[in-house]
Amino acid sequence: MRIVLRLLVPVLLVLLWWTTSAGSTSPFYPPLREVLAAFQESWLFTRLGSDLVPSVTRLLAGLLIATVVGIAVGAALGRSRLLMQALNPAVQFGRSLPGTALIPISVVLFGIGDGSKILVIAFVCLFPVLLNTVDAVRGVDPHLEDVARSYRLTPAQRLAFVLLPAAAPQIFAGIRTALGIAFIMMVVTELYAATNGVGFVTLSARNSFDVPQMWAGTVLLGLLGVALSALFLVLQRRVLSWHIGMTERN
Amino acid sequence: MLSVTNLRKTYGSGGQAVEAIRDLTLTVDKGEFVCIVGPSGAGKTTMLKCLCGLLKPSSGTVTLDGAPVTGPPKEIASVFQDYSRSLMPWFTVQRNVGLPLRNRYRSAADRAERVATALDAVGLSGFGDRYPWQLSGGMQQRVAIARGLAYAPEILLLDEPFASVDAQTRADLEDLILRVRDDTGVTMLLVTHDIDEAVYLADRVVVMSARPSVVLETVPVDLPRPRDQVTTKRLPRFAELRAHVLTLIRRTALDGAAPTPDQHSTIGARR
Known part of the structure; x- marks a missing residue:
């Protein structure tokens, strides 16, 4: 019953898309049938290894670096008032920078390879993890200490x-925010200067007027976002099972 | 032997300073069961924290077998007041009990054995795989006691350990503590605001004044052992001691700290 309820709206939306696009003559709103055909042609599974895997790898690498550095630095800042006072202006500056503004600098400094993209993703994802860790570490019950x-x-x-x-629990909330940002930055870094990736393929399709391919890329990105978010929740449930159990009990 | 000499503790400084403890002197002999009672806010927890090396006294000394206590000593284990904030909710019962043993026993098998023995001593065999939040309050406090016991301390410090459990559980835990003392011979120092509890458990009751605290009187408890919730509490001597301690506490709660503590009073002793 619950599964029916959950699937109802997505199925209706797809049907709506299918029916409104079926007779479409606009080159920019191709029939869903064509979009699906393009999707199958590209993503099942020709470009999976050449474009999807590099995209996801960069995202995860950036997120992993941000998580490790964010927790380490965040724990140190959360413990030391002095260190926090010294580094807070830099942290506030860093987190206020729009991530996309860093891409040109990163490209000039580090080129258009994986390293440059991973660095941008990691930098932008660092702050939610770091700030949540600082806050969480400060809030640890002094009785436990x-x-x-x-x-x-x-x-x-x-x-x-x-x-x-x-x-x-709070660190995980930070990583979850970071995951969303990492996903955006993954696509944006591929739109600006890239040689592969889902974002790159989608943009190239637009540039060569392969509109169904462009739609297909966007659909893939949506599915990828949902999948990553679901995987993260599974991981979180495992690691924080004690917290979930405790919260449910109270 | 744990000995406290002219302990004084002030929080803050200047005009904001709060004097929690003015002057405490007491000794706890090996194997003794000492209860410390005092009115609410008498600085009892502050004193315990100074004894177990968590707080630095403003002046005075705490020594354990002659050596000054400057940080948490390995001979002392503590059971804290609020079990729900003293056990790690992310660890199972056995990992909670075993956590302090990591630096003492290299092998996990040795640790597991000690943990099992301690859990058995508090009647929690079979609950090792549970999480603390899956247990009742009384059981959680027994886990905390097991953690203290597994640490194999010379002295167990208990800070109002039964304050947040119901009356029946409280009586059970009191008897558990007495049994553990008989079995292990560990020295017990228990802080409480419950006079009945103090008289029932202790060899000596140390009565603290209201803040800033001094020792009002040390009352030797000459009740026979083993103690029993019904027969001990029915003794006229129990009522006498209880009334005596209660009188002291009510007086100090009204008057504040006594200017000149009479530590050597023998009002409470029969001979």
């Missing part, structure tokens, strides 16, 4: 077994 200290846990043990697990 008393426990950790009184039982003589080493600083490394306190970090691994007390601080980070306690901060994990």
Whole structure:
């Protein structure tokens, strides 16, 4: 019953698309049939390895770097008032920069290869992770820290077994925000200067007036976004199962 | 032997300074069960934190077997007041109990054995795989006690450990603590605001004044052991001791700190 309810609106929307586009003569609004044909031709599975895989790899690499650096720096800033005061202006400046504005600089400095794109994605994703980590680490219950200290846990043990697990729910919220941004930046970096990727293929299709191909690329991006978000939720449920269980109980 | 000499603790500085503890001197002998009672806000938790090395006293000394306590000593384990904020909700019961043992036992098998023994001692065998939030309040506090026991301390410090459980659970936990003391011989220092509890459990009751705290009196409890919730509490001597401690506390709650503490009073002792 729930699954029917969930699928109802998407199915209706696809039907709407199908019927309104079926007789379309506008070159920019091709029949869904043609879009699907283009989709099958490109993405099942000719360009999967050549374009989809590089896109997703860059996204995940950037997100991973942002997560690792964001948690490490965020935990340090959350612990040290002094460090936070010293670095806060730089952090505020960095997070206020629109990510897209960095692409020209990154291209000039690092070229149009994977490294340059990953760097931009990582930079933009860093801030939500970092700021959430700072906030989470600051908010850890001092009682738990008393426990950790009184039982003589080493600083490394306190970090691994007390601080980070306690901060994990909020850190995950930060990573989730970052995932959304990473996805946008993945596409944008491929629109500006690239030689492969889903964004690149979609833009090239537009430039060569292959409109169904352009639509197909956009459909793929939508599906990819949904899939990534779903995968992230699965991961989150695993890692934070204690938190979900505890919250449901209360 | 744990000994506290002229302990003083002030929070803040200048005109904002709050004097939590003015002058505390007390000793706890090996194997003794000492209860500390005082009115609410008497700085009892502050004192315990100073004893277990979590807080630095403003002046005075805390020594353990002659050595000054400057940080949390490995001979002391603490059971905190609020079990829901002292257990790690992301760890199962056995991982919670085993966490402090990581630096003591290299092998996971040794740790698991100690954890199992401690859980058995508090009647929680079979609950090792549960999470704390899946257990009742009383059971969670037993997990915290098991964690303290597994640490194999010389002294167990308990900060109002039964304050947030219902009356029946409270009585059960009191008897559990007495049994653990008999089995292990661990020195117990328990802070409470419950006078019945203090008299029921202790060899000696230390009565603290209202803030800024001083020791009003140390009352030796000459009730026979083993203690029992019904027969011990029915003894006329229990009522006498209880009334005596209650009188002290009510007086200090009304008057504030006594200017000159009489630490050597023998009002409470029979001989």
